Structure formats: C-alpha cells, structure tokens
Amino acid sequence: MLVALLPGDGIGPEVLVEARRVLDAVLGDAITYEEAPVGGAAYHAAGHPLPDATLNLARRADAILFGAVGDPACDSLERALRPEQAILGLRRALGLFANLRPAKLFAELADASALRPEIARAIDLVIVRELTGDVYFGEKGRRETADGLRQGYDVMAYDEAEVRRIARIGFETARKRQRRLTSVDKANVLETSQLWRDVMIEVAADYPDVALDHLYVDNAAMQLVRAPGQFDVIVTGNLFGDILSDQASMCVGSIGLLPSASLDERGKGLYEPIHGSAPDIAGQGKANPLAAILSAAMMLRHSLGRAADADRIEAAVAAALAGGARTGDLGGTASTRAMADAVLAAL
Ligand SMILES: NC(=O)C1=CN([C@@H]2O[C@H](COP(=O)(O)OP(=O)(O)OC[C@H]3O[C@@H](n4cnc5c(N)ncnc54)[C@H](O)[C@@H]3O)[C@@H](O)[C@H]2O)C=CC1
Ligand SMILES: CC(C)CC(=O)C(=O)O
Numbered sequence: 001m002l003v004a005l006l007p008g009d010g011i012g013p014e015v016l017v018e019a020r021r022v023l024d025a026v027l028g029d030a031i032t033y034e035e036a037p038v039g040g041a042a043y044h045a046a047g048h049p050l051p052d053a054t055l056n057l058a059r060r061a062d063a064i065l066f067g068a069v070g071d072p073a074c075d076s077l078e079r080a081l082r083p084e085q086a087i088l089g090l091r092r093a094l095g096l097f098a099n100l101r102p103a104k105l106f107a108e109l110a111d112a113s114a115l116r117p118e119i120a121r122a123i124d125l126v127i128v129r130e131l132t133g134d135v136y137f138g139e140k141g142r143r144e145t146a147d148g149l150r151q152g153y154d155v156m157a158y159d160e161a162e163v164r165r166i167a168r169i170g171f172e173t174a175r176k177r178q179r180r181l182t183s184v185d186k187a188n189v190l191e192t193s194q195l196w197r198d199v200m201i202e203v204a205a206d207y208p209d210v211a212l213d214h215l216y217v218d219n220a221a222m223q224l225v226r227a228p229g230q231f232d233v234i235v236t237g238n239l240f241g242d243i244l245s246d247q248a249s250m251c252v253g254s255i256g257l258l259p260s261a262s263l264d265e266r267g268k269g270l271y272e273p274i275h276g277s278a279p280d281i282a283g284q285g286k287a288n289p290l291a292a293i294l295s296a297a298m299m300l301r302h303s304l305g306r307a308a309d310a311d312r313i314e315a316a317v318a319a320a321l322a323g324g325a326r327t328g329d330l331g332g333t334a335s336t337r338a339m340a341d342a343v344l345a346a347l
C-alpha cells in the first residue's frame with residue numbers, strides 16, 4: 001500500500017507528522033510512504049503549487065494524506081500560482097467529487113462546543129459536499145463594466161450529472177445511518193440550486209427508504225446552531241458545504257477536530273483535515289493534530305480496507321480526550337506533540 005504524504009504549508013506539516021506517528025504505531029511498515037511538496041512549499045521549491053511530480057505521486061498512490069496549503073507570502077501571486085490551486089487542482093485532476101465531512105460530538109467535549117452542552121450533545125452528522133464543481137470551478141475573471149468600473153465574476157454552474165452522482169453518495173451515506181437526508185440549496189434565488197433540487201427529488205425515487213427534505217442555506221446555517229441534532233446527512237454544493245462544515249466544526253468544539261475524505265468514483269481518496277494552514281499559529285506547536293489523525297483513520301477505513309485499525313485510532317482519540325488532553329483551541333495547554341502522545345498512549 002502506497003500512501004502519498006503531502007504536508008503543504010503552515011500547520012499542515014506539523015499535524016501530518018503526528019498522523020504519521022499514529023499510523024506507524026498501528027500499522028508498522030504495512031504502508032509505504034512517499035512525500036512530495038505541495039502548495040506554497042512547492043511554489044518556493046519548484047515554481048508551481050502542484051508540480052507534475054507531486055500530481056504523479058498522487059495518481060500512483062493508493063491514497064493521499066494531505067496537510068493544508070496556504071501561505072500569506074503568496075497572496076499577491078497570480079491566482080494560478082497560489083497555494084490553494086494545489087488542492088483545487090488535485091480534486092479536479094483526480095476526480096475527487098465526493099467530500100465527506102463527519103461532525104460528531106466527543107462526549108468529553110460538550111463544554112468545548114460553542115453551543116450549550118445540551119444542544120451540542122445531539123450532534124452526529126455528515127456533510128456530503130460536492131467538491132469539483134460550483135462557483136469554485138466556473139469561469140472567473142475581471143472585466144470592466146460599461147461605466148468603467150472594475151468587476152470580478154465567478155460563474156456558478158452544475159450540470160445534472162454532477163448533481164446526480166453526489167445525490168447518490170448522499171442517499172447511500174444516509175442509508176448506512178439514520179436514513180435522513182437534508183439537501184441544502186438556495187433554490188429560491190439561484191437557478192443552479194433549482195436544478196440541484198429537481199435532481200435530488202428525481203434521485204430520491206431510487207431511495208424510498210431514505211427521507212429527503214430541503215433547506216435553504218441561510219436557514220440551514222441557522223438550524224445548525226439552533227438544533228444541530230435534527231441533521232443526519234446533509235448534501236450540498238461546493239461553496240455551501242465549505243462554509244457549513246467550518247460552522248459545524250465549532251458546534252463540536254474546534255475546527256482542529258474535523259477530518260474529511262475526498263473520494264472519486266471508485267473510492268480512491270484524498271484525506272485531509274477541513275482546516276487550512278493557520279498561519280496565525282504555525283510554527284508554535286499549538287495546532288490540534290486530531291483532525292489530521294482522524295483523517296488518517298478515515299483513510300484506513302475508506303481506501304485501505306483497514307476498518308478495525310480506523311476504529312482503534314478513533315477510540316484512542318476519544319480516550320485521550322477523556323483523559324483530559326486538550327490543545328489551546330479546546331481550552332487546554334497541550335502542544336501538538338503532547339496531544340498526539342496522548343493518542344499514542346491510548347492506542
Ligand atoms: N484544504 C486546505 O488546504 C485549506 C486551506 N486554506 C488556506 O489556509 C490559509 C488560512 O486560512 P484561514 O481562513 O485562516 O483558515 P484556517 O482553517 O487555516 O484557520 C482558521 C482559524 O482556525 C484556527 N485553526 C485552524 N486549524 C487549527 C488547528 N488544527 N488547531 C488549532 N487551531 C486551528 C486558526 O489558528 C485560525 O485562527 C489560507 O491561505 C486559506 O486559503 C483554508 C482552508 C482549507
Ligand atoms: C482552500 C480552499 C480551496 C478550500 C477550502 O476551504 C476547503 O476545502 O475547506
């Protein structure tokens with residue numbers, strides 16, 4: 001089994017090294033790793049955020065473990081050379097259209113949630129986010145209006161095949177859980193969303209055992225803090241899913257907790273924390289490594305056929321939290337390394 005390790009920028013390398021330690025403890029040398037630069041690190045080393053050698057490694061590997069990309073020093077580069085293009089490029093090139101972002105409250109963290117504990121305790125949901133379409137990948141640019149004003153534009157578009165395939169992932173995911181699927185859109189305003197809703201309803205005919213409902217994204221954002229326990233599986237587009245998943249992370253305690261899987265049609269995947277490179281805390285040993293460690297667990301389950309090992313890692317994370325280990329984002333003082341040590345000790 002070959003795993004591509006793409007640490008990236010900022011806290012990406014700091015959290016990925018801890019995920020690797022946990023994988024080594026669980027699997028020994030059952031996995032071969034190859035590492036390659038990506039994002040700002042790759043731009044500085046090779047002049048491009050996603051060098052051919054990195055993309056080729058990602059293609060060859062059985063799975064990809066990704067840290068984060070983003071470097072303030074690159075924010076004035078032309079867009080094609082910015083670090084974020086690396087993760088967008090990987091998603092596009094590898095066809096990673098299905099992004100699973102589970103958010104479940106660890107019982108020990110009820111007091112770390114931004115919500116009242118009695119509300120937070122009910123959270124056990126999965127956001128299924130479409131990842132290769134929408135406004136992130138539409139035509140974009142700058143132009144001048146008839147009045148001579150500068151204008152920026154980004155085209156939001158989905159075709160029915162793109163919606164149908166993510167709908168199926170949403171229904172299949174719900175089928176393995178509580179059989180409730182909430183589709184989030186903005187069909188009262190956006191034509192893209194009206195098509196999204198129409199296709200969701202068509203696909204629902206193949207899943208009579210799953211209850212489908214629809215929410216506008218503004219209401220969904222409100223419901224997510226009012227009563228998050230109502231959600232089982234949420235299926236939504238690229239932009240709305242990006243925003244709602246950061247929001248869901250604070251409902252369970254921290255953005256440093258949420259892992260993700262980005263899957264292609266055949267189940268090959270890239271695994272990464274949902275957070276970014278966190279330049280404000282990079283290099284200080286403060287980053288919470290749990291999102292990266294839980295992403296490694298998702299990789300074992302979804303791409304490497306090691307569900308029992310994934311269970312073991314997730315149980316160790318819960319035990320470490322139960323033992324009181326907390327990084328700063330969770331109100332504690334543990335360093336990145338100390339938090340991972342607590343997980344290793346609980347394996
Ligand atoms: N998949 C990726 O590689 C992503 C990259 N980014 C990039 O990351 C850079 C920073 O973006 P931001 O908007 O600041 O989002 P961010 O997720 O990096 O950070 C947001 C806030 O959460 C905190 N935070 C994030 N991860 C944490 C962790 N593991 N432990 C403790 N605290 C944590 C940060 O310190 C910061 O205050 C940008 O260049 C952005 O484009 C953002 C999101 C995803
Ligand atoms: C960095 C962006 C391209 C994406 C993002 O914020 C995310 O996927 O969560």
Ligand SMILES: [Mg+2]
Pocket residue numbers: 242243246274
């Ligand atoms: Mg995001």
